[in-house]
Amino acid sequence: MSRERVLQRRLRTLATLEEAVGALRSLSAQHFRAARAPLAAVRAYRDEVHGFLGVLEGSGATSPREGPAGIVLVAADLGLVGDYTARLVHEALALREESGQGPLLCLGQRAVAPLAKAGVRPAAVQPAPTSVAGLTSLLLPLVDTLLSLRRDGELESLWLVAARFEGAGEYTPVRVPVLPVAPAAGLPRLASSPYCGAEYLRTVVVREYLYVSLYETLLEALASEHGKRLVTAEAARSWLEERIEATRRLAAAIRRETSTQEVLEVVVAARAASRK
Amino acid sequence: MKLRGEVTSVRGTVVEMRFEGVLPAIGSGVVCRPEGRAPVTGEIYGHNDVVTARAIAVESTRGLHRGDPVESDGEPLRVPVGPELLGRVIDLHGRALDGGPPLDGEMRAPLRRPPPPAGSRRASGHAYETGIKVIDLFCPMVHGGKAAVFGGAGVGKTIVLTEFIHNAVESLKGVAVFAGIGERSREGLELWEELQRRGVMDRTVLVFGQMKEPPGARFLIGFAALAVAEHFRDQEGRDVLFVVDNVYRYVQAGMEVSGLLGRMPSRVGYQPTLAADLADLEERITATQQGNMISLQAIYVPADDYSDPAITHAFGYLDSALVLSRDIATEGLYPAIDPLASWSKALDVEIIGRRHDEVLQEARRVLGRYQELRDIISMLGMEELSAEDRQTVGRARRLRNYFTQPFYVTESFTGQPGQRVPIETTVGDVAAILDGRCDRRGERELFMIGSLAELAKEPVRG
Numbered sequence: 001m002s003r004e005r006v007l008q009r010r011l012r013t014l015a016t017l018e019e020a021v022g023a024l025r026s027l028s029a030q031h032f033r034a035a036r037a038p039l040a041a042v043r044a045y046r047d048e049v050h051g052f053l054g055v056l057e058g059s060g061a062t063s064p065r066e067g068p069a070g071i072v073l074v075a076a077d078l079g080l081v082g083d084y085t086a087r088l089v090h091e092a093l094a095l096r097e098e099s100g101q102g103p104l105l106c107l108g109q110r111a112v113a114p115l116a117k118a119g120v121r122p123a124a125v126q127p128a129p130t131s132v133a134g135l136t137s138l139l140l141p142l143v144d145t146l147l148s149l150r151r152d153g154e155l156e157s158l159w160l161v162a163a164r165f166e167g168a169g170e171y172t173p174v175r176v177p178v179l180p181v182a183p184a185a186g187l188p189r190l191a192s193s194p195y196c197g198a199e200y201l202r203t204v205v206v207r208e209y210l211y212v213s214l215y216e217t218l219l220e221a222l223a224s225e226h227g228k229r230l231v232t233a234e235a236a237r238s239w240l241e242e243r244i245e246a247t248r249r250l251a252a253a254i255r256r257e258t259s260t261q262e263v264l265e266v267v268v269a270a271r272a273a274s275r276k
Numbered sequence: 277m278k279l280r281g282e283v284t285s286v287r288g289t290v291v292e293m294r295f296e297g298v299l300p301a302i303g304s305g306v307v308c309r310p311e312g313r314a315p316v317t318g319e320i321y322g323h324n325d326v327v328t329a330r331a332i333a334v335e336s337t338r339g340l341h342r343g344d345p346v347e348s349d350g351e352p353l354r355v356p357v358g359p360e361l362l363g364r365v366i367d368l369h370g371r372a373l374d375g376g377p378p379l380d381g382e383m384r385a386p387l388r389r390p391p392p393p394a395g396s397r398r399a400s401g402h403a404y405e406t407g408i409k410v411i412d413l414f415c416p417m418v419h420g421g422k423a424a425v426f427g428g429a430g431v432g433k434t435i436v437l438t439e440f441i442h443n444a445v446e447s448l449k450g451v452a453v454f455a456g457i458g459e460r461s462r463e464g465l466e467l468w469e470e471l472q473r474r475g476v477m478d479r480t481v482l483v484f485g486q487m488k489e490p491p492g493a494r495f496l497i498g499f500a501a502l503a504v505a506e507h508f509r510d511q512e513g514r515d516v517l518f519v520v521d522n523v524y525r526y527v528q529a530g531m532e533v534s535g536l537l538g539r540m541p542s543r544v545g546y547q548p549t550l551a552a553d554l555a556d557l558e559e560r561i562t563a564t565q566q567g568n569m570i571s572l573q574a575i576y577v578p579a580d581d582y583s584d585p586a587i588t589h590a591f592g593y594l595d596s597a598l599v600l601s602r603d604i605a606t607e608g609l610y611p612a613i614d615p616l617a618s619w620s621k622a623l624d625v626e627i628i629g630r631r632h633d634e635v636l637q638e639a640r641r642v643l644g645r646y647q648e649l650r651d652i653i654s655m656l657g658m659e660e661l662s663a664e665d666r667q668t669v670g671r672a673r674r675l676r677n678y679f680t681q682p683f684y685v686t687e688s689f690t691g692q693p694g695q696r697v698p699i700e701t702t703v704g705d706v707a708a709i710l711d712g713r714c715d716r717r718g719e720r721e722l723f724m725i726g727s728l729a730e731l732a733k734e735p736v737r738g
Contacts, residue, residue: 026655036660167666263544
């Protein structure tokens with residue numbers, strides 16, 4: 001196959017890749033916006049639930065008990081995010097080292113291999129969320145699992161290890177303490193009700209608090225992941241643009257050489273014909 | 277001694293002629309004198325045999341016959357030179373195109389001559405201050421240097437060239453010589469009117485060989501303008517700004533001449549003497565011990581292909597390149613010079629100094645980062661960036677606005693008086709913006725100003 005044809009094919013491949021990366025970038029932007037939009041409302045709701053816990057119990061704090069610390073690691077299942085998962089795994093392992101050998105629940109298959117390499121086997125593995133729409137179906141069973149672990153005494157405290165959003169493409173792996181619930185400041189205690197027992201209310205509100213805290217953390221993690229993917233896709237697109245430009249230049253140079261050759265052949269033939 | 281002969285063949289603008297005895301040397305001018313018609317001038321390009329020479333006419337050969345008398349003094353073609361040319365518009369022969377009185381002065385200079393010897397050239401050691409902020413910071417010019425202006429139609433190439441002429445004439449206390457090669461006649465007329473309006477025409481000479489001229493004339497017009505400029509530089513010791521619009525048309529004319537002469541074409545059909553032709557013109561554009569010469573050249577890039585042989589050869593002679601960007605022009609940021617795509621060989625700490633170099637590198641970093649983030653900002657908005665990126669983008673935007681500048685030549689359109697900004701002020705102002713000293717000021721405050729000293733004491737957000 002001629003070099004020119006090879007370059008034309010390469011150009012087509014690069015253009016297709018550029019389209020694909022462009023689409024990926026747009027998708028990431030959409031997921032990013034979807035994750036960022038409800039955050040303020042979710043935070044406000046979490047504060048409200050926290051406050052209600054305070055009203056129930058005076059400060060809202062759940063009583064600290066000695067026991068193993070559970071960890072929920074929120075990683076990513078999709079690529080093009082650089083060392084996103086590796087950094088989070090590193091943070092989770094460091095926390096586990098400090099807080100004892102409690103159960104580690106892992107959101108994201110990609111984290112399993114690096115955890116196994118460090119000798120850690122997750123108590124449960126679930127797929128990582130890829131969009132806001134999938135959060136609810138993921139969270140409900142997760143919260144139930146966590147609460148049952150707590151009921152069974154397998155975890156007394158709970159940490160979330162996830163990415164904290166710090167601007168598009170920027171994030172930091174953080175540890176978020178969820179249980180025991182941190183105390184809320186100076187709230188009056190709720191009077192007892194004949195319709196609903198305090199213990200039942202506490203169970204429901206702690207469950208809600210756990211749910212909304214996880215939801216908020218997962219939203220931040222989603223925004224961080226898609227922000228990172230967006231920036232990576234943008235860099236990939238720029239690189240592809242440069243490659244396309246360089247390939248075009250190369251193809252143009254080869255075309256020039258071909259046309260020069262043709263011109264020379266025509267001129268030489270014309271001269272030879274005129275000599276006859 | 278006049279050499280006399282007669283026309284033996286005319287094919288297009290290729291004229292063959294037989295001389296009695298000695299043939300005029302290669303490069304000599306010849307004049308064919310058809311009976312009852314205007315004479316036709318040409319230049320000797322070859323000797324076919326001991327009595328026949330081949331010339332390329334620099335005027336239309338319409339009306340020329342075999343047998344018409346030909347004469348030559350054996351000297352190259354000449355063009356009038358001297359101070360009486362200032363304020364005038366002339367063609368290849370020195371004929372007035374501006375409707376003014378004919379130029380029949382004594383002084384005439386040959387179009388073709390060797391470049392100045394190395395010993396009489398002046399080394400280009402220091403930067404030449406244009407007074408245009410973005411140029412002085414990102415792509416400074418040097419005395420005796422050559423800069424090219426790249427850009428498509430409608431991005432402000434002519435405005436930049438005209439402002440350049442204005443500032444050079446003002447600051448150098450010298451003269452400007454403009455070589456219009458193979459471009460549209462309308463553009464030449466507009467330039468002439470603009471220079472008259474700006475009051476700098478009295479220190480400018482326009483030499484035109486536009487599209488309608490035969491290839492021989494377009495090929496030589498650059499040399500004619502150069503002969504005029506060299507006179508000002510070497511004989512009158514004046515500083516000269518030599519502006520060429522357009523170098524590619526010179527190459528194109530050379531290609532046509534080469535084809536007419538039946539030479540074997542070289543790469544992409546260019547003349548085999550492409551490098552030598554460019555060297556003939558470019559090597560003469562230099563500063564000498566007698567006077568300074570700075571050159572600004574517009575270069576058309578065919579199909580935006582910078583690897584075209586003509587462009588790669590032309591690049592070798594350039595000291596800096598100003599790239600005008602359509603995207604920047606669309607945003608209304610004039611001059612629309614792309615600071616990241618433009619470059620200069622003068623960006624050397626030895627020439628520009630350490631402080632300028634540091635400020636330049638940081639400005640490039642900030643503008644480069646802004647360039648990377650632009651698409652992300654358009655998708656997500658500024659508020660989704662990290663604090664550091666937001667700060668970088670804010671400063672980059674202020675920088676871009678700061679690099680706009682009211683021009684003298686656009687006063688009548690903008691109503692704003694033109695501004696020249698000394699290079700030290702530009703460097704200091706850019707350092708201030710990069711240090712965050714303008715962070716509290718609105719971005720619009722920095723739009724179309726000269727220096728930061730013009731800003732109101734109290735910042736205005738916007």
